[in-house]
Amino acid sequence: MLVKVAINGEKHEAEVEPRLLLVHMIRENLRLTGTHIGCDTSHCGACTVLLDGRPVKSCTMFAVQAHGREITTVEGLEQDGKLHPLQEGFMAEHGLQCGYCTPGMLMTSVAFLKKNPTPTEDEIRRAISGNLCRCTGYVNIVKSIQHAAATLQGGA
Amino acid sequence: MALKTSPEVGGMGHSIKRKEDPRFIRGKGTYVDDVVLPGMLYLDIVRSPFAHAKIKKIDISKATAIPGVLAVITGQDLAKYNLHWMPTLMSDTQMVLPVEKVMYQAQEVAAVLATTRYAAADGVAAVEVEYEPLPVVVDPKKALEPGAPVLRTDKKDKKDNHIWHWEWGNKADTDRAFTEADVTVKQDIYIPRIHVASIETCGCVAHFDKVNDKLTVWMTTQAPHVIRTVFALVAGHVGLEEHKIRIISPDIGGGFGGKVPVYPGYVIAVAASVLTGKPVKWIEDRMENLQADSFARNYHITAELAATKDGTLTALRIKTLADHGYTDAAANPSKFPAGLFHVCTGSYDLKAAHVEVDGAYTNKPPGGIAYRCSFRVTEAVHTIERMVDIMAHQLGTDPAEFRMKNFIKPEQFPYKSALGWEYDSGNYAGALHKAMDTIGYAELRREQAEKRKRGELMGIGISSFTEIVGAGPSKHFDILGLKMFDSCEIRIHPTGKAIARFGTKSQGQGHETTYAQILAEELGIPAKDIKVEEGDTDTAPYGLGTYASRSTPVAGAAAAMASRKIQDKARKIAAHLLEAAPEDLVWEPGKFSVKGAPNRSKTIQEIAFAAYTNHPQGMEAGLEAVSYYDPPNLTYPFGSYICVVDIDKGTGDVKVRRFVAIDDCGNIINPMIVQGQVHGGLSMGLAPALFEEISYDEIGNVQGGSFIDYLLPTAVETPKWETGHTVTPSPHHPLGAKGVGESATVGAPAAIANAVVDALWHLGVRHIDIPITPPKVWRLLRDKGVTE
Numbered sequence A: 001m002l003v004k005v006a007i008n009g010e011k012h013e014a015e016v017e018p019r020l021l022l023v024h025m026i027r028e029n030l031r032l033t034g035t036h037i038g039c040d041t042s043h044c045g046a047c048t049v050l051l052d053g054r055p056v057k058s059c060t061m062f063a064v065q066a067h068g069r070e071i072t073t074v075e076g077l078e079q080d081g082k083l084h085p086l087q088e089g090f091m092a093e094h095g096l097q098c099g100y101c102t103p104g105m106l107m108t109s110v111a112f113l114k115k116n117p118t119p120t121e122d123e124i125r126r127a128i129s130g131n132l133c134r135c136t137g138y139v140n141i142v143k144s145i146q147h148a149a150a151t152l153q154g155g156a
Numbered sequence B: 001m002a003l004k005t006s007p008e009v010g011g012m013g014h015s016i017k018r019k020e021d022p023r024f025i026r027g028k029g030t031y032v033d034d035v036v037l038p039g040m041l042y043l044d045i046v047r048s049p050f051a052h053a054k055i056k057k058i059d060i061s062k063a064t065a066i067p068g069v070l071a072v073i074t075g076q077d078l079a080k081y082n083l084h085w086m087p088t089l090m091s092d093t094q095m096v097l098p099v100e101k102v103m104y105q106a107q108e109v110a111a112v113l114a115t116t117r118y119a120a121a122d123g124v125a126a127v128e129v130e131y132e133p134l135p136v137v138v139d140p141k142k143a144l145e146p147g148a149p150v151l152r153t154d155k156k157d158k159k160d161n162h163i164w165h166w167e168w169g170n171k172a173d174t175d176r177a178f179t180e181a182d183v184t185v186k187q188d189i190y191i192p193r194i195h196v197a198s199i200e201t202c203g204c205v206a207h208f209d210k211v212n213d214k215l216t217v218w219m220t221t222q223a224p225h226v227i228r229t230v231f232a233l234v235a236g237h238v239g240l241e242e243h244k245i246r247i248i249s250p251d252i253g254g255g256f257g258g259k260v261p262v263y264p265g266y267v268i269a270v271a272a273s274v275l276t277g278k279p280v281k282w283i284e285d286r287m288e289n290l291q292a293d294s295f296a297r298n299y300h301i302t303a304e305l306a307a308t309k310d311g312t313l314t315a316l317r318i319k320t321l322a323d324h325g326y327t328d329a330a331a332n333p334s335k336f337p338a339g340l341f342h343v344c345t346g347s348y349d350l351k352a353a354h355v356e357v358d359g360a361y362t363n364k365p366p367g368g369i370a371y372r373c374s375f376r377v378t379e380a381v382h383t384i385e386r387m388v389d390i391m392a393h394q395l396g397t398d399p400a401e402f403r404m405k406n407f408i409k410p411e412q413f414p415y416k417s418a419l420g421w422e423y424d425s426g427n428y429a430g431a432l433h434k435a436m437d438t439i440g441y442a443e444l445r446r447e448q449a450e451k452r453k454r455g456e457l458m459g460i461g462i463s464s465f466t467e468i469v470g471a472g473p474s475k476h477f478d479i480l481g482l483k484m485f486d487s488c489e490i491r492i493h494p495t496g497k498a499i500a501r502f503g504t505k506s507q508g509q510g511h512e513t514t515y516a517q518i519l520a521e522e523l524g525i526p527a528k529d530i531k532v533e534e535g536d537t538d539t540a541p542y543g544l545g546t547y548a549s550r551s552t553p554v555a556g557a558a559a560a561m562a563s564r565k566i567q568d569k570a571r572k573i574a575a576h577l578l579e580a581a582p583e584d585l586v587w588e589p590g591k592f593s594v595k596g597a598p599n600r601s602k603t604i605q606e607i608a609f610a611a612y613t614n615h616p617q618g619m620e621a622g623l624e625a626v627s628y629y630d631p632p633n634l635t636y637p638f639g640s641y642i643c644v645v646d647i648d649k650g651t652g653d654v655k656v657r658r659f660v661a662i663d664d665c666g667n668i669i670n671p672m673i674v675q676g677q678v679h680g681g682l683s684m685g686l687a688p689a690l691f692e693e694i695s696y697d698e699i700g701n702v703q704g705g706s707f708i709d710y711l712l713p714t715a716v717e718t719p720k721w722e723t724g725h726t727v728t729p730s731p732h733h734p735l736g737a738k739g740v741g742e743s744a745t746v747g748a749p750a751a752i753a754n755a756v757v758d759a760l761w762h763l764g765v766r767h768i769d770i771p772i773t774p775p776k777v778w779r780l781l782r783d784k785g786v787t788e
Helices: A022-029 A085-092 A102-115 A121-127 A139-155 B075-079 B117-126 B171-180 B224-238 B264-276 B286-292 B377-395 B399-406 B428-439 B441-453 B511-523 B551-578 B604-613 B671-690 B743-763 B774-783
Strands: A002-007 A010-015 A048-051 A054-057 A070-072 B041-047 B053-059 B069-074 B085-087 B093-095 B108-114 B128-133 B162-169 B183-194 B203-209 B214-219 B245-248 B280-283 B295-307 B313-323 B352-360 B367-369 B457-466 B486-492 B498-502 B530-534 B585-588 B591-594 B597-603 B624-629 B638-647 B654-664 B722-725
Touching: A022 A048, A048 A102, A054 A102, A085 A102, A085 A139, A102 A121, A102 A139, A121 A139, A139 B671, B041 B117, B041 B264, B041 B286, B053 B108, B069 B075, B069 B117, B069 B264, B085 B224, B108 B117, B108 B264, B162 B171, B171 B295, B171 B313, B171 B352, B183 B377, B183 B671, B203 B264, B214 B224, B214 B264, B224 B245, B224 B264, B264 B280, B295 B377, B313 B377, B377 B399, B377 B457, B377 B743, B399 B428, B399 B457, B428 B441, B428 B457, B428 B638, B428 B654, B428 B722, B441 B457, B457 B743, B486 B511, B486 B551, B486 B604, B498 B511, B498 B551, B511 B530, B511 B551, B551 B585, B551 B591, B551 B597, B551 B604, B551 B624, B597 B604, B638 B743, B654 B671, B654 B743, B671 B722, B671 B743, B743 B774
Parallel strands: A002 A070, B041 B280, B214 B245, B295 B367, B313 B352, B498 B530, B654 B722
Antiparallel strands: A002 A010, A048 A054, A048 A070, B041 B108, B053 B128, B069 B108, B085 B093, B162 B352, B183 B295, B203 B214, B203 B280, B295 B313, B457 B638, B486 B498, B486 B624, B585 B591, B591 B597, B638 B654
């Protein structure tokens, strides 16, 4: 089946098997390997991307379901050589260690801060509870998101 | 520790930002599944639905008829090359693919090689295997009973399921101490089977280049050099000699011990690549990872502790049954089948101790890796910290006061423990005092007393752990005979920048940053000017790898020693440039100056340039050094953790309200990274304390084999960790550092378990095995008649 998507602002089309998972299209057909796979059951969130601005777990969608839609992956966050405030926040607050869950965390957080620009710590923790991290103990991820929220508020 | 370098240089003690992060936050890391080679094939594995069964027939015809499926590899195929079995690190044997029978559910049965990932999966579904189920042995106690089915029928003389008996300490002294004791306590403690569940699973891309006669394997390994040697030992007879093998450990998405072993999937992928001459990728999925990769823990412990009536601890006696699954594939130093479990006297000055461990075979996957700890230290710490708490409660003494009374005192270091270890340094009371002050211990006890009057369940738990890391001195520690040194090779370029390569491999710990900081400290070259590389066996010096918190204690020490060799040569070059005697030069990080004439100086960058352009006659050019560091002793990081829990009487849910962790890892390289390591370690202590367990039903079906029922804590269940530290340098480490990556995972479970039991002791509860789940607590509360 022919799938047409816009990914990080660029149009792509691919002839795919109907059963191809979106994450495999992103990683293997489009070679954007920042989106990761960590489980088979939608629990870990390493594969989180934005579909029309909403976070989805791309291991639990077929590529064909993304037909005609806009996808943003971690590779699309940096604009004109300028990092997204969340990317800055994760570096500033040591919000990552092995880096494997990081792209999914970032994508979930991007969508979350758009919806809730001034979150409480509890709201942040609930927002990222669909993304598992085994390294950081979450404390610094929460701080990273707070860091980015402050930057985004300051710049608004 | 006073800072020796400026923030711009970024030596020890500076929280410089990580050099790894710019690629990771852009999604530009290279993990093994990101490696794609032209013409690459995909491998997927058929796994057994039975825990114990004869393989009567494998029909591959439907599978090979699927477009894209090239071959199905079975044990019979590997047997032709004598590759169907492989040795384990503990000198046992493990099947790569079975010929006669399977020994656990999810064991590899056959492998499908295909042109795409999806075709390989289709092939797996189409392989038809006929099994004849055999009696299953799940309980290790029953495994050792007379008449139990003997599992290892491949071993000709094996008549039972007993693997080994190991004991340590002085039995007579210990038994006498128990006879003479005023008070003794005894407790069965089960530390369940768990899994590290790094978010990246395991996998590899094996590429055998027939033209150049070279095998390159990108693989998720914490110990690439050891893997190369193991591959050469296992497959040298079919032409894979060590100089023809290159192991590349790319970015690793978390290791925690789970990426130390050699799994059958790696070996099959290598064999498939050698046979086809094409690159072969094997990436396991999460269920394969949880159900078949090495487990951790699984110790059935009976512990006894003896004391005088005034509350002085005297002796510890432990008997343990270790469930190893169908083979002993534990990742331990060769001489220690129970790892470093005999550090179980912990932080306490005990006069006598004796520990026995028996290994048993069962129909479960093999393993015995560490789950972010140094060779069974968590089992040791959990046991002693639970037992000390039980004894304190039994004597009616406050657990903090009881610990203070029995701690090894600062003036006793170096301290020889009853089980023979020489602890390097410690100030256990200092750490516990700081933890008590931080959390407000006295006030919490008052609050608890008031709440108890109202019938509310609140508990306060302490864990004052001592770790044993940095294996290790080569006279005691080896893996397959390979001494457990580690290495650093430094090359200073003419322009004063540097590259340093190590025998270890970071899996998120931040080695690219912290190792650069060690060089910055020792040489004064800014950390930003130092490139750190690990994980490529063709370029890095040989080392034993990263696990058991050994990177800083061993490779970090090697970095300091190699730097000092460079400094020695730099001194001679500086003397030549300054026309002074080498002994008349004074070093401060980054430059040599003439004693009494500080204006006459040469920077390390000027010296580096001279090393290639103007070196003294008779001296070799260049500024390079390598160190293979064999530590004189292990290091003994320690800490005191205090946890406050509230228990819901309606649901049995345990909420960790506060958790204060005071760690002492000696001198600190990067405070930001150390704190991050502690945060992560605490979460991997919380996880097995409250959530994680892999168990089996009576016919060997795995429970907890996916993230649906193997519960990793999310940000919601994880408390806001409160951390702090004391600094007691290691006297024998060149930087006074000790290692910290695993401390919190080792220390935290006991603090949580002690807090829960503390909340329930007045109801007659003496112990609860981890994970302390709501149903477990609720049933206890129901039995005590206090549920709401």
